[in-house]
Amino acid sequence: MTLSNTTSRYGAITRSFHWLTALLVMTLIPVAMIASDLPYDTSEQLARKAWLFSLHKTLGVTVFFVALLRIGWALGQPKPSTLHPERRAETFLAETAHWLLYGSLVLAPLSGWLHHAATTGFAPIWWPLGQSLPMVPKSESIAALFGGFHWVFGKVMTVTILLHVAGALKHHFIDRDATLRRMIGTKAALPDLPAAAHSLRPLGAAIAVWAAVLLGGTGFGVYGTESSGAQAAALEDVTSDWTVQDGSIDIAVTQFGSQVEGTFADWTADITFDPTVSSGPSGSVEVVIAIASLKLGSVTDQAMGPDFFDAQQYETAVFKADLITEIDGYFADGTLSLKGTEVPLKMLFRLSVEGGAANMQANLTLDRLDFGIGNNMADESSLGFGVDVSIALTALRGDQQAIAE
Ligand code: HEM
Ligand code: HEM
Structure with a gap:
C-alpha cells in the first residue's frame, strides 16, 4: 500500500x-x-x-x-x-x-x-x-x-x-x-x-x-438580523410618589453550561416611600414588567415560547410588595406574579436617599420551576434552575420631580 x-x-x-x-x-x-x-x-x-x-x-x-x-x-x-x-x-x-x-x-x-x-x-x-x-x-x-x-x-x-x-x-x-x-x-x-x-x-x-x-x-438580505417574533406592547406610564428616572432589570440564566444575560427594556414602578420612617412599614411598590420586552442573547425567541415565559398568554409579570425599613436595612415583602403563578417573595435591597433622590439596588435568585418555566427541563444540564435577577433604579420624589421638570 x-x-x-x-x-x-x-x-x-x-x-x-x-x-x-x-x-x-x-x-x-x-x-x-x-x-x-x-x-x-x-x-x-x-x-x-x-x-x-x-x-x-x-x-x-x-x-x-x-x-x-x-x-x-x-x-x-x-x-x-x-x-x-x-x-x-x-x-x-x-x-x-x-x-x-x-x-x-x-x-x-x-x-x-x-x-x-x-x-x-x-x-x-x-x-x-x-x-x-x-x-x-x-x-x-x-x-x-x-x-x-x-x-x-x-x-x-x-x-x-x-x-x-x-x-x-x-x-x-x-x-x-x-x-x-x-x-x-x-x-x-x-x-x-x-x-x-x-x-x-x-x-x-x-x-x-x-x-x-x-x-x-x-x-436577499441574508446577512441581516432577524427580528424577534414577539412584539412588546408598550406599558402605560404610571403616576407615582417616586418617579423612576432610570434603572434596569437584568436576568442571567445558565443555558447549556454558559451564562446568558438578558434585560427587560419595558417596565414601570409605582412607588410610595417615606424615608423618615426609621423602623417598620415605610411604603409600597408595584412593578409591572412587559415580558416580551426581554432580550436574552440569541435565545430571546425560545424564551418567549409556551414552555418558558409564554409571552403571548402572560404579557406581564407583577411584583407587588410592602416596603419595610429595619434598623440594618430595607426589604420588600410581597408577591411576584409570573406566568399565571403568584409566589411570595421577600427581597432585601440597598437604598441611599439624598434629598429627594433615591438610589436602590437589589440582587436575588429565583427558581424558574416555581413559575413553571421550562418544566420539562427537569435537570440543570440544559437550563439551570436559578435565575439571577439584578435590579437598579434611581427615583425622584414627587416634589423633586416638579423641580427637575
Ligand atoms: C463532503 C464530501 C466530499 C468532499 C468534500 C470531497 C472532496 C474531494 C476533493 C477535494 C477531491 C480532489 C482531490 C484531489 O485531487 O486533490 C475529490 C476527489 C474525488 N472525490 Fe470527492 N469529495 C466528497 C465526497 C465524495 C463522494 C461521496 C464521492 C463518491 C461517490 C467522491 C468521489 C471522488 C472521486 C472519485 C474523486 C477523484 C476524482 C479524480 O480522480 O479526478 N467524493 N473529492
Ligand atoms: C463543513 C462544515 C459545515 C457545513 C458544510 C455546514 C453546513 C450547514 C448548513 C447547510 C446549514 C443550513 C441548514 C439549513 O438551514 O437548511 C447549517 C446551519 C448551521 N450551522 Fe453549519 N456547517 C458546517 C459547520 C458548522 C460549524 C463548525 C458550526 C459552529 C461551530 C456551524 C453552525 C451552524 C449553525 C448555528 C447553523 C444554523 C444557522 C441558522 O439557522 O441561523 N456549522 N450549516
Whole structure:
C-alpha cells in the first residue's frame, strides 16, 4: 500500500482524508437541515434541536481541523492526472468542483464557528474549546453576518457535493472508467499517466462562484438580523410618589453550561416611600414588567415560547410588595406574579436617599420551576434552575420631580 499519491493514483493518506471528510460532511449537512426545520415550542423540542445543532457544530469543528491537515498534506502531493485529458470542459468542471470543495472545507466550518462564537447560550460545541473566539464579540449583528456567510457557504458546498458525486457516479456507471475506483483504492488497471499541468482557471472559476453567490446573498438580505417574533406592547406610564428616572432589570440564566444575560427594556414602578420612617412599614411598590420586552442573547425567541415565559398568554409579570425599613436595612415583602403563578417573595435591597433622590439596588435568585418555566427541563444540564435577577433604579420624589421638570 503506497501512502503518497503518484501522477496516476491516490495514495492511502489522501484517500483516508477524502473519505473521512466525506463521511463527516455528509453526516453534518443533513443533521443541520433536520435541526433547522425542527420546532422549538416546548422545552423537549428545544433540547432535541439543541442536541442536533451541537452534533452539527462538533462535527463541523472536527472537519475544520481535518481539512487543514488534509490541505497541508495535499500541498506536498502530486494530483493524479485526469483519465480523460481530451475532455477539456469536463476536466475544467471537475477541477472547479475540487477547488470549491477544498475552499468549502475551510469556509463553511469557519463561518459557522464565527457565527457560533458571536452568539450566546444555544447548543454548545462538545469539544472543550471554541465556545468563544478571540476578537469575536458577542453581538447579534456580527452573528447575523457570519450566519449569512455560513448559509451561503453551506449551500455552495451542498450543491457542489451533489455535482461532484454525480460526476463520480457518471464515471463509474456510464464511462465505466477507474476514476471512482482509484479514490476508493480498489485495484484498478491504470495506465501510467504523465504529470498534467494544472491551470489556475478552475480556481478562478471557483472564486467567481463564491463572489456571485455572496453578492446574491446581499440582494436577499441574508446577512441581516432577524427580528424577534414577539412584539412588546408598550406599558402605560404610571403616576407615582417616586418617579423612576432610570434603572434596569437584568436576568442571567445558565443555558447549556454558559451564562446568558438578558434585560427587560419595558417596565414601570409605582412607588410610595417615606424615608423618615426609621423602623417598620415605610411604603409600597408595584412593578409591572412587559415580558416580551426581554432580550436574552440569541435565545430571546425560545424564551418567549409556551414552555418558558409564554409571552403571548402572560404579557406581564407583577411584583407587588410592602416596603419595610429595619434598623440594618430595607426589604420588600410581597408577591411576584409570573406566568399565571403568584409566589411570595421577600427581597432585601440597598437604598441611599439624598434629598429627594433615591438610589436602590437589589440582587436575588429565583427558581424558574416555581413559575413553571421550562418544566420539562427537569435537570440543570440544559437550563439551570436559578435565575439571577439584578435590579437598579434611581427615583425622584414627587416634589423633586416638579423641580427637575
Ligand atoms: C463532503 C464530501 C466530499 C468532499 C468534500 C470531497 C472532496 C474531494 C476533493 C477535494 C477531491 C480532489 C482531490 C484531489 O485531487 O486533490 C475529490 C476527489 C474525488 N472525490 Fe470527492 N469529495 C466528497 C465526497 C465524495 C463522494 C461521496 C464521492 C463518491 C461517490 C467522491 C468521489 C471522488 C472521486 C472519485 C474523486 C477523484 C476524482 C479524480 O480522480 O479526478 N467524493 N473529492
Ligand atoms: C463543513 C462544515 C459545515 C457545513 C458544510 C455546514 C453546513 C450547514 C448548513 C447547510 C446549514 C443550513 C441548514 C439549513 O438551514 O437548511 C447549517 C446551519 C448551521 N450551522 Fe453549519 N456547517 C458546517 C459547520 C458548522 C460549524 C463548525 C458550526 C459552529 C461551530 C456551524 C453552525 C451552524 C449553525 C448555528 C447553523 C444554523 C444557522 C441558522 O439557522 O441561523 N456549522 N450549516
